[in-house]
Amino acid sequence: MVIFLLLVFVPIAVSAARYFLFGDGRGDWRTADRSSTGLLRPAAANPDALIRVFAARTVRWRSIFAVHTWIVVKEKDAAGYSRYDYTAWGEPIRDNGFAPDGRWFGATPEVVVAVDGARAEALILKIRRVIENYRFKAYGDYSAWPGPNSNTFVQAALDAVPELQAVLPPTAIGKDFPYTGRLVGLTASGSGVYASLAGYVGISIGWVEGFEINFFGAVLGFDIRRPALKLPGIGRLGVPAAL
Numbered sequence: 001m002v003i004f005l006l007l008v009f010v011p012i013a014v015s016a017a018r019y020f021l022f023g024d025g026r027g028d029w030r031t032a033d034r035s036s037t038g039l040l041r042p043a044a045a046n047p048d049a050l051i052r053v054f055a056a057r058t059v060r061w062r063s064i065f066a067v068h069t070w071i072v073v074k075e076k077d078a079a080g081y082s083r084y085d086y087t088a089w090g091e092p093i094r095d096n097g098f099a100p101d102g103r104w105f106g107a108t109p110e111v112v113v114a115v116d117g118a119r120a121e122a123l124i125l126k127i128r129r130v131i132e133n134y135r136f137k138a139y140g141d142y143s144a145w146p147g148p149n150s151n152t153f154v155q156a157a158l159d160a161v162p163e164l165q166a167v168l169p170p171t172a173i174g175k176d177f178p179y180t181g182r183l184v185g186l187t188a189s190g191s192g193v194y195a196s197l198a199g200y201v202g203i204s205i206g207w208v209e210g211f212e213i214n215f216f217g218a219v220l221g222f223d224i225r226r227p228a229l230k231l232p233g234i235g236r237l238g239v240p241a242a243l
Contacts, residue, residue: 008218008232015233016064026106029059037108039101040072040081049076049121053113053154055169056104062144065217065233066173069112069154071131072100073124084131086153088142093134093153111242113158113166123161130160135179145217146199147177155179159188165208167241170219170230176202176212 026032040052052072057063070085081100086093101109115123134156136148143149151174158166166188168175177199184195192206202214210223210230218232228238 004220007220008215011231012065012218012233019061019064024057024063024107026059029105032059032103032106034098034102034105036099037101037103039109039111043074043078043080046074047077048117049124050074050081051113051115051120051123051127051164052101052111053158053166053168054101054109055112055172056107056109058107059105063107065171066151067169067171067235068104068150069168069172070098070150071127071154071157073120073127075124076121084153086134086136086142086148086150088144088149092139092142093131093137112168113164114242115164119163123163126160127157130157145173147174148179149174149177151175152177152179155188162189165189167209167223169235169241170212170221170232171235173217173219174199176204176214176219 050073053069055067055069058066058068070083072081072083074081083096083098083100084093085097134153141148151168151172155168155175156179158164176196178196183197187194187204187206187209189206189208191208192204194202194204196202200216204212207225210221210225212219212221212230219230220232221230222228223230226239226241228236230236
């Protein structure tokens, strides 16, 4: 138990020390940069269908623990991208509220999922269907912890398309919230199983997802398929999840 707690709290302490000693370089979140990072070409120059999931550190002290994730899709020959976020303010599901590949209040995003061409075209409809019918889309449904939050929303979309074989980073707090109400079941990829106690504690084991323990939002684990450690606060150390 002592070793487990050290593995949970030491990485968080390292992340906290980094934040309080060096800051995050973003300045005032109200005026922070939200411009495009150039990770996506202009839609007119990219005729293929496309699916992206981005993750970026959240705002202020919450960045010690968590990332915010969002979904970007584009059908073949579409004139523009569609970005979907789930937020705590305004309309919960925000459609193109920000640049598709924009900085999240100054934080540069990383690519978690990248699918292009015919494969993406076949899956976009499933993603849009989840977004349109998402259960927690009323004012007041958002809950930063344990969920449903932005990461719960993105996880729901990924669950609908197991073909993506996608896994959100361990810092995507809220991804383990049981939005369907099922406390035990198959993982999103269908390659493993999970058990969750209302999102507060849980465990998942799968070939795609690896081994993860959720301890009040802090995720600790490892990945064998794409070798990496998963540490709370710090994130994934090893081979990137998106190849």
